[in-house]
Amino acid sequence: MITDRMGWGEKRVEGKEYWRWTEYNWRNPDIDPKEADTLTAGVDVGSVSTQAVIMTDGKLFAYANMRTGFDSPDSARKAMDWALENTGLTLDDIHYCVGTGYGRVNVPFAQRTITEIACHARGANYIYGPTVRTVLDMGGQDCKVIRCDEKGQVTAFLMNDKCAAGTGRGMEVFADLLSVPIEEMGAMSLEVDEEPPMVSSTCVVFAKSEAVGLLRLGWPKAKVLAAYHAAMAHQVANLLRRLGMEEDFAITGGISKNIGIVARLKRELDVEPLTTDYDPQIAGAIGAALFARALLLRQRRAE
Amino acid sequence: MGYIAHYGYTDGSGDWYISIDTELCNGCGECVTACPVGLLQLVEDEYNPLSDELKASVKPEHRKTIKYDCGPCKPVTDRPPLPCVEACKPGAISHSW
Numbered sequence: 001m002i003t004d005r006m007g008w009g010e011k012r013v014e015g016k017e018y019w020r021w022t023e024y025n026w027r028n029p030d031i032d033p034k035e036a037d038t039l040t041a042g043v044d045v046g047s048v049s050t051q052a053v054i055m056t057d058g059k060l061f062a063y064a065n066m067r068t069g070f071d072s073p074d075s076a077r078k079a080m081d082w083a084l085e086n087t088g089l090t091l092d093d094i095h096y097c098v099g100t101g102y103g104r105v106n107v108p109f110a111q112r113t114i115t116e117i118a119c120h121a122r123g124a125n126y127i128y129g130p131t132v133r134t135v136l137d138m139g140g141q142d143c144k145v146i147r148c149d150e151k152g153q154v155t156a157f158l159m160n161d162k163c164a165a166g167t168g169r170g171m172e173v174f175a176d177l178l179s180v181p182i183e184e185m186g187a188m189s190l191e192v193d194e195e196p197p198m199v200s201s202t203c204v205v206f207a208k209s210e211a212v213g214l215l216r217l218g219w220p221k222a223k224v225l226a227a228y229h230a231a232m233a234h235q236v237a238n239l240l241r242r243l244g245m246e247e248d249f250a251i252t253g254g255i256s257k258n259i260g261i262v263a264r265l266k267r268e269l270d271v272e273p274l275t276t277d278y279d280p281q282i283a284g285a286i287g288a289a290l291f292a293r294a295l296l297l298r299q300r301r302a303e
Numbered sequence: 304m305g306y307i308a309h310y311g312y313t314d315g316s317g318d319w320y321i322s323i324d325t326e327l328c329n330g331c332g333e334c335v336t337a338c339p340v341g342l343l344q345l346v347e348d349e350y351n352p353l354s355d356e357l358k359a360s361v362k363p364e365h366r367k368t369i370k371y372d373c374g375p376c377k378p379v380t381d382r383p384p385l386p387c388v389e390a391c392k393p394g395a396i397s398h399s400w
Binding site: 112114117147153155156159160238239243291294295 | 305306307308309310312313315318320349350351352353
Protein backbone atom coordinates (compact mmCIF):
# COMPACT_ATOMS: atom_id res chain seq x y z
CA MET A 1 0.00 0.00 0.00
CA ILE A 2 1.50 3.30 -1.04
CA THR A 3 0.45 6.05 1.28
CA ASP A 4 2.69 9.05 1.01
CA ARG A 5 5.37 10.68 -1.06
CA MET A 6 8.82 11.48 0.22
CA GLY A 7 10.79 14.57 -0.58
CA TRP A 8 13.08 12.77 -3.01
CA GLY A 9 10.39 11.90 -5.49
CA GLU A 10 10.14 8.34 -4.33
CA LYS A 11 7.33 6.39 -2.85
CA ARG A 12 7.57 5.10 0.63
CA VAL A 13 5.70 1.89 1.23
CA GLU A 14 3.86 1.89 4.51
CA GLY A 15 5.04 -0.85 6.83
CA LYS A 16 8.05 -1.88 4.72
CA GLU A 17 11.05 -2.66 6.85
CA TYR A 18 14.02 -1.49 4.83
CA TRP A 19 16.57 -2.89 7.28
CA ARG A 20 15.18 -6.41 7.00
CA TRP A 21 17.51 -8.61 4.98
CA THR A 22 16.52 -11.91 3.43
CA GLU A 23 16.98 -15.04 5.49
CA TYR A 24 17.99 -18.18 3.61
CA ASN A 25 19.17 -21.76 3.87
CA TRP A 26 21.29 -23.93 1.60
CA ARG A 27 22.18 -27.59 1.19
CA ASN A 28 24.71 -29.42 -0.97
CA PRO A 29 22.62 -32.02 -2.86
CA ASP A 30 25.72 -34.03 -3.86
CA ILE A 31 26.55 -35.12 -0.32
CA ASP A 32 24.83 -38.03 1.37
CA PRO A 33 25.11 -37.31 5.09
CA LYS A 34 24.32 -40.92 5.97
CA GLU A 35 27.73 -41.96 4.62
CA ALA A 36 29.64 -39.43 6.66
CA ASP A 37 31.97 -40.53 9.43
CA THR A 38 31.70 -37.24 11.32
CA LEU A 39 28.64 -35.00 11.36
CA THR A 40 29.45 -31.79 13.15
CA ALA A 41 27.64 -28.51 13.56
CA GLY A 42 28.55 -24.94 14.39
CA VAL A 43 26.05 -22.35 15.54
CA ASP A 44 27.08 -18.70 15.52
CA VAL A 45 24.56 -16.68 17.50
CA GLY A 46 25.41 -13.10 16.69
CA SER A 47 23.80 -9.96 17.98
CA VAL A 48 21.90 -9.46 14.73
CA SER A 49 22.06 -12.75 12.79
CA THR A 50 22.36 -16.43 13.65
CA GLN A 51 23.99 -19.01 11.39
CA ALA A 52 23.89 -22.78 11.77
CA VAL A 53 26.29 -24.88 9.69
CA ILE A 54 26.40 -28.66 9.30
CA MET A 55 29.58 -30.29 8.00
CA THR A 56 30.16 -33.85 6.88
CA ASP A 57 33.77 -34.97 7.40
CA GLY A 58 34.90 -31.35 7.35
CA LYS A 59 32.99 -30.50 4.15
CA LEU A 60 30.22 -27.91 4.03
CA PHE A 61 26.90 -29.76 3.79
CA ALA A 62 24.09 -27.41 4.83
CA TYR A 63 23.51 -24.09 6.52
CA ALA A 64 20.90 -21.53 7.45
CA ASN A 65 21.19 -17.82 8.12
CA MET A 66 18.47 -16.08 10.12
CA ARG A 67 17.80 -13.06 12.24
CA THR A 68 18.58 -13.36 15.94
CA GLY A 69 15.45 -12.55 17.87
CA PHE A 70 15.31 -11.43 21.48
CA ASP A 71 15.44 -15.07 22.55
CA SER A 72 18.89 -16.48 21.75
CA PRO A 73 18.26 -20.16 22.62
CA ASP A 74 15.18 -20.04 20.42
CA SER A 75 17.10 -18.41 17.53
CA ALA A 76 19.82 -21.05 17.80
CA ARG A 77 17.29 -23.84 17.68
CA LYS A 78 15.36 -22.30 14.77
CA ALA A 79 18.49 -21.78 12.68
CA MET A 80 19.59 -25.34 13.38
CA ASP A 81 16.16 -26.74 12.46
CA TRP A 82 16.19 -24.77 9.23
CA ALA A 83 19.67 -26.03 8.32
CA LEU A 84 18.50 -29.60 9.02
CA GLU A 85 15.36 -29.15 6.90
CA ASN A 86 15.04 -31.70 4.04
CA THR A 87 18.40 -33.27 4.88
CA GLY A 88 16.85 -36.37 6.41
CA LEU A 89 18.77 -35.62 9.59
CA THR A 90 17.61 -34.62 13.04
CA LEU A 91 19.52 -32.86 15.78
CA ASP A 92 20.25 -36.24 17.41
CA ASP A 93 22.26 -37.31 14.35
CA ILE A 94 24.82 -34.53 14.88
CA HIS A 95 27.85 -35.97 16.66
CA TYR A 96 29.27 -32.76 18.06
CA CYS A 97 28.05 -29.17 18.09
CA VAL A 98 29.99 -26.02 19.01
CA GLY A 99 28.33 -22.72 19.87
CA THR A 100 30.02 -19.42 19.14
CA GLY A 101 29.28 -15.71 18.84
CA TYR A 102 27.81 -13.12 21.12
CA GLY A 103 25.08 -15.49 22.33
CA ARG A 104 27.21 -18.63 22.45
CA VAL A 105 26.28 -19.47 26.04
CA ASN A 106 22.67 -19.64 24.87
CA VAL A 107 23.00 -22.58 22.48
CA PRO A 108 21.28 -25.29 24.52
CA PHE A 109 22.34 -28.24 22.36
CA ALA A 110 26.04 -27.33 22.03
CA GLN A 111 28.62 -29.54 23.73
CA ARG A 112 31.11 -26.70 23.93
CA THR A 113 31.39 -22.96 23.36
CA ILE A 114 34.34 -21.31 21.63
CA THR A 115 34.95 -17.59 21.19
CA GLU A 116 33.98 -16.22 17.78
CA ILE A 117 37.46 -14.80 17.25
CA ALA A 118 39.01 -18.27 17.10
CA CYS A 119 36.09 -19.48 14.97
CA HIS A 120 36.28 -16.64 12.45
CA ALA A 121 40.01 -17.15 11.95
CA ARG A 122 39.45 -20.87 11.42
CA GLY A 123 36.45 -20.28 9.15
CA ALA A 124 38.24 -17.64 7.06
CA ASN A 125 41.13 -20.08 6.63
CA TYR A 126 38.63 -22.62 5.29
CA ILE A 127 36.69 -20.38 2.90
CA TYR A 128 39.51 -18.11 1.70
CA GLY A 129 42.35 -20.62 1.89
CA PRO A 130 45.54 -20.83 3.98
CA THR A 131 47.10 -17.64 2.58
CA VAL A 132 44.81 -15.44 4.72
CA ARG A 133 46.79 -13.55 7.36
CA THR A 134 44.44 -10.73 8.30
CA VAL A 135 40.71 -11.22 8.77
CA LEU A 136 38.32 -8.36 9.27
CA ASP A 137 35.06 -9.53 10.75
CA MET A 138 32.36 -6.91 10.42
CA GLY A 139 29.47 -8.13 12.45
CA GLY A 140 26.12 -6.86 13.58
CA GLN A 141 27.26 -5.08 16.68
CA ASP A 142 31.04 -5.15 16.83
CA CYS A 143 34.00 -5.27 14.57
CA LYS A 144 37.17 -7.31 14.96
CA VAL A 145 40.53 -7.55 13.29
CA ILE A 146 42.16 -10.96 13.58
CA ARG A 147 45.63 -11.99 12.43
CA CYS A 148 46.17 -15.69 11.90
CA ASP A 149 48.72 -18.20 10.63
CA GLU A 150 48.45 -20.69 7.77
CA LYS A 151 46.47 -23.09 9.96
CA GLY A 152 43.89 -20.48 10.89
CA GLN A 153 45.28 -20.22 14.42
CA VAL A 154 44.89 -16.72 15.91
CA THR A 155 48.18 -14.79 16.21
CA ALA A 156 46.73 -11.45 17.35
CA PHE A 157 43.37 -9.79 17.54
CA LEU A 158 41.73 -6.48 18.20
CA MET A 159 38.07 -6.08 18.92
CA ASN A 160 36.10 -2.90 19.06
CA ASP A 161 33.31 -3.94 21.33
CA LYS A 162 32.49 -0.61 22.86
CA CYS A 163 30.47 0.85 20.08
CA ALA A 164 28.18 -0.06 17.16
CA ALA A 165 29.97 2.27 14.74
CA GLY A 166 31.22 0.39 11.73
CA THR A 167 28.74 -2.45 12.11
CA GLY A 168 25.62 -3.96 10.64
CA ARG A 169 23.38 -2.38 13.23
CA GLY A 170 24.48 1.07 12.07
CA MET A 171 23.69 0.09 8.48
CA GLU A 172 20.20 -1.00 9.51
CA VAL A 173 19.58 2.37 11.13
CA PHE A 174 20.57 4.13 7.90
CA ALA A 175 18.51 1.77 5.74
CA ASP A 176 15.47 2.74 7.72
CA LEU A 177 16.29 6.44 7.82
CA LEU A 178 16.75 6.69 4.05
CA SER A 179 14.17 4.03 3.05
CA VAL A 180 16.77 2.12 1.06
CA PRO A 181 16.67 -1.70 1.18
CA ILE A 182 19.75 -2.76 3.12
CA GLU A 183 21.04 -5.01 0.30
CA GLU A 184 21.12 -2.02 -2.09
CA MET A 185 22.83 0.52 0.16
CA GLY A 186 26.40 -0.29 -0.82
CA ALA A 187 25.75 -0.01 -4.55
CA MET A 188 23.79 3.20 -4.11
CA SER A 189 26.59 4.76 -2.05
CA LEU A 190 28.86 4.37 -5.09
CA GLU A 191 26.48 6.30 -7.36
CA VAL A 192 28.25 9.60 -6.73
CA ASP A 193 30.54 11.45 -9.15
CA GLU A 194 32.75 12.66 -6.37
CA GLU A 195 33.20 11.46 -2.80
CA PRO A 196 31.57 13.93 -0.39
CA PRO A 197 33.29 14.71 2.92
CA MET A 198 32.58 11.85 5.33
CA VAL A 199 30.18 12.39 8.20
CA SER A 200 32.32 13.68 11.03
CA SER A 201 31.16 11.21 13.63
CA THR A 202 31.02 7.46 13.25
CA CYS A 203 28.79 7.20 16.30
CA VAL A 204 25.57 5.85 14.80
CA VAL A 205 23.34 8.18 16.79
CA PHE A 206 25.37 11.31 15.96
CA ALA A 207 25.86 10.22 12.35
CA LYS A 208 22.12 9.76 12.01
CA SER A 209 21.36 13.30 13.14
CA GLU A 210 24.14 14.60 10.90
CA ALA A 211 22.62 12.71 7.96
CA VAL A 212 19.21 14.21 8.66
CA GLY A 213 20.86 17.63 8.51
CA LEU A 214 22.48 16.78 5.16
CA LEU A 215 19.15 15.65 3.75
CA ARG A 216 17.65 18.98 4.77
CA LEU A 217 20.45 20.70 2.87
CA GLY A 218 19.18 18.91 -0.19
CA TRP A 219 21.79 16.17 -0.51
CA PRO A 220 20.55 13.20 -2.54
CA LYS A 221 20.34 9.87 -0.77
CA ALA A 222 23.34 8.43 -2.62
CA LYS A 223 25.54 11.29 -1.44
CA VAL A 224 24.45 10.90 2.20
CA LEU A 225 25.11 7.18 1.94
CA ALA A 226 28.54 7.86 0.44
CA ALA A 227 29.38 10.15 3.36
CA TYR A 228 28.29 7.53 5.88
CA HIS A 229 29.97 4.59 4.13
CA ALA A 230 33.22 6.56 3.91
CA ALA A 231 33.14 7.30 7.65
CA MET A 232 32.47 3.67 8.46
CA ALA A 233 35.23 2.40 6.18
CA HIS A 234 37.61 4.95 7.71
CA GLN A 235 36.79 3.81 11.26
CA VAL A 236 37.43 0.19 10.34
CA ALA A 237 40.62 1.06 8.45
CA ASN A 238 41.94 2.68 11.63
CA LEU A 239 41.33 -0.54 13.52
CA LEU A 240 43.23 -2.45 10.80
CA ARG A 241 46.13 -0.02 10.92
CA ARG A 242 46.32 -0.32 14.70
CA LEU A 243 46.79 -4.07 14.64
CA GLY A 244 48.90 -3.98 11.51
CA MET A 245 47.89 -5.41 8.18
CA GLU A 246 49.55 -8.41 6.62
CA GLU A 247 48.32 -9.81 3.32
CA ASP A 248 46.38 -11.78 2.24
CA PHE A 249 43.45 -9.84 3.55
CA ALA A 250 39.87 -11.12 3.79
CA ILE A 251 36.58 -9.81 5.12
CA THR A 252 33.95 -11.94 6.85
CA GLY A 253 30.58 -11.12 8.36
CA GLY A 254 27.49 -9.54 6.89
CA ILE A 255 29.09 -6.25 5.85
CA SER A 256 31.53 -8.04 3.56
CA LYS A 257 28.54 -8.15 1.20
CA ASN A 258 28.30 -4.35 1.12
CA ILE A 259 30.31 -3.27 -1.94
CA GLY A 260 30.25 0.36 -0.81
CA ILE A 261 32.30 -0.48 2.28
CA VAL A 262 34.56 -2.98 0.53
CA ALA A 263 35.38 -0.56 -2.31
CA ARG A 264 36.25 2.25 0.10
CA LEU A 265 38.38 -0.02 2.28
CA LYS A 266 40.27 -1.10 -0.82
CA ARG A 267 40.86 2.52 -1.74
CA GLU A 268 41.88 3.67 1.72
CA LEU A 269 44.19 0.76 2.55
CA ASP A 270 45.33 -0.02 -0.98
CA VAL A 271 44.71 -3.76 -0.62
CA GLU A 272 42.77 -6.27 -2.63
CA PRO A 273 40.57 -8.44 -0.35
CA LEU A 274 40.28 -12.11 -1.30
CA THR A 275 37.01 -13.22 -2.84
CA THR A 276 35.18 -16.51 -2.45
CA ASP A 277 32.20 -18.52 -3.69
CA TYR A 278 31.27 -19.34 -0.10
CA ASP A 279 28.98 -17.12 1.89
CA PRO A 280 31.37 -14.99 3.98
CA GLN A 281 28.69 -14.44 6.61
CA ILE A 282 28.90 -18.07 7.77
CA ALA A 283 32.67 -18.03 8.44
CA GLY A 284 32.18 -18.10 12.22
CA ALA A 285 29.77 -21.03 12.11
CA ILE A 286 32.06 -22.91 9.70
CA GLY A 287 34.96 -22.38 12.12
CA ALA A 288 32.82 -23.68 14.97
CA ALA A 289 31.86 -26.79 12.99
CA LEU A 290 35.53 -27.41 12.14
CA PHE A 291 36.51 -27.09 15.80
CA ALA A 292 33.63 -29.45 16.61
CA ARG A 293 35.18 -31.99 14.23
CA ALA A 294 38.64 -31.65 15.80
CA LEU A 295 37.17 -32.03 19.29
CA LEU A 296 35.07 -35.02 18.22
CA LEU A 297 38.08 -36.79 16.70
CA ARG A 298 40.11 -36.11 19.82
CA GLN A 299 37.29 -37.47 21.97
CA ARG A 300 37.11 -40.63 19.84
CA ARG A 301 40.87 -41.13 20.11
CA ALA A 302 40.66 -40.85 23.89
CA GLU A 303 37.91 -43.46 24.12
CA MET B 304 51.92 -21.05 19.06
CA GLY B 305 51.17 -17.86 20.89
CA TYR B 306 49.27 -14.79 19.89
CA ILE B 307 48.75 -11.28 21.15
CA ALA B 308 45.37 -10.65 22.75
CA HIS B 309 44.22 -7.05 22.91
CA TYR B 310 41.39 -6.52 25.36
CA GLY B 311 39.58 -3.19 25.35
CA TYR B 312 38.26 -0.68 22.88
CA THR B 313 38.80 2.49 20.92
CA ASP B 314 36.41 5.32 21.67
CA GLY B 315 36.25 9.06 21.05
CA SER B 316 38.85 9.70 23.75
CA GLY B 317 41.53 7.28 22.55
CA ASP B 318 42.78 3.70 22.59
CA TRP B 319 42.23 1.70 25.75
CA TYR B 320 43.74 -1.75 25.44
CA ILE B 321 45.52 -4.21 27.70
CA SER B 322 47.59 -6.54 25.55
CA ILE B 323 48.70 -9.98 26.65
CA ASP B 324 51.37 -11.79 24.67
CA THR B 325 50.36 -15.40 25.11
CA GLU B 326 53.64 -16.59 23.65
CA LEU B 327 55.25 -15.18 26.81
CA CYS B 328 52.41 -15.73 29.30
CA ASN B 329 53.16 -18.88 31.30
CA GLY B 330 49.89 -18.97 33.20
CA CYS B 331 51.54 -18.37 36.59
CA GLY B 332 48.74 -16.10 37.78
CA GLU B 333 50.95 -13.51 39.54
CA CYS B 334 49.14 -10.69 37.71
CA VAL B 335 45.75 -11.93 38.89
CA THR B 336 46.69 -11.44 42.53
CA ALA B 337 48.68 -8.25 41.86
CA CYS B 338 45.78 -6.33 40.27
CA PRO B 339 44.04 -4.32 43.02
CA VAL B 340 40.80 -4.18 41.03
CA GLY B 341 40.85 -7.88 40.19
CA LEU B 342 40.22 -7.41 36.50
CA LEU B 343 42.50 -10.21 35.34
CA GLN B 344 41.77 -13.91 35.38
CA LEU B 345 43.36 -17.19 34.30
CA VAL B 346 41.29 -19.08 31.78
CA GLU B 347 41.64 -21.97 29.38
CA ASP B 348 43.18 -20.59 26.23
CA GLU B 349 40.05 -19.06 24.69
CA TYR B 350 41.59 -18.27 21.33
CA ASN B 351 43.30 -21.61 20.85
CA PRO B 352 40.53 -24.00 21.90
CA LEU B 353 42.55 -27.11 21.10
CA SER B 354 45.26 -26.25 23.66
CA ASP B 355 44.99 -27.11 27.36
CA GLU B 356 47.18 -24.31 28.74
CA LEU B 357 45.90 -21.56 31.01
CA LYS B 358 46.43 -17.93 29.99
CA ALA B 359 45.82 -14.58 31.65
CA SER B 360 42.99 -12.51 30.21
CA VAL B 361 40.86 -9.51 31.10
CA LYS B 362 37.55 -10.54 32.64
CA PRO B 363 34.69 -9.98 30.19
CA GLU B 364 32.84 -7.64 32.55
CA HIS B 365 35.82 -5.26 32.57
CA ARG B 366 36.54 -5.22 28.84
CA LYS B 367 34.27 -2.28 28.08
CA THR B 368 35.31 -0.19 31.08
CA ILE B 369 39.08 -0.65 31.43
CA LYS B 370 39.75 3.06 30.92
CA TYR B 371 38.04 3.62 34.27
CA ASP B 372 38.86 0.33 35.97
CA CYS B 373 42.61 0.86 35.51
CA GLY B 374 42.30 4.48 36.67
CA PRO B 375 43.42 3.93 40.30
CA CYS B 376 46.85 2.65 39.16
CA LYS B 377 47.30 5.52 36.71
CA PRO B 378 47.45 8.87 38.50
CA VAL B 379 48.23 11.83 36.24
CA THR B 380 51.50 12.65 37.97
CA ASP B 381 54.10 10.53 39.75
CA ARG B 382 52.94 7.31 38.19
CA PRO B 383 54.41 4.24 39.92
CA PRO B 384 55.02 1.07 37.89
CA LEU B 385 51.78 -0.77 37.17
CA PRO B 386 51.30 -3.72 39.57
CA CYS B 387 50.24 -6.14 36.85
CA VAL B 388 53.14 -5.24 34.55
CA GLU B 389 55.62 -5.47 37.42
CA ALA B 390 54.25 -8.79 38.68
CA CYS B 391 54.53 -10.40 35.25
CA LYS B 392 58.03 -11.91 35.19
CA PRO B 393 57.98 -12.95 31.53
CA GLY B 394 56.86 -9.44 30.58
CA ALA B 395 53.72 -10.48 28.75
CA ILE B 396 51.43 -7.60 29.79
CA SER B 397 51.37 -4.13 28.27
CA HIS B 398 48.94 -1.21 28.29
CA SER B 399 48.19 1.04 25.32
CA TRP B 400 47.93 4.20 27.45
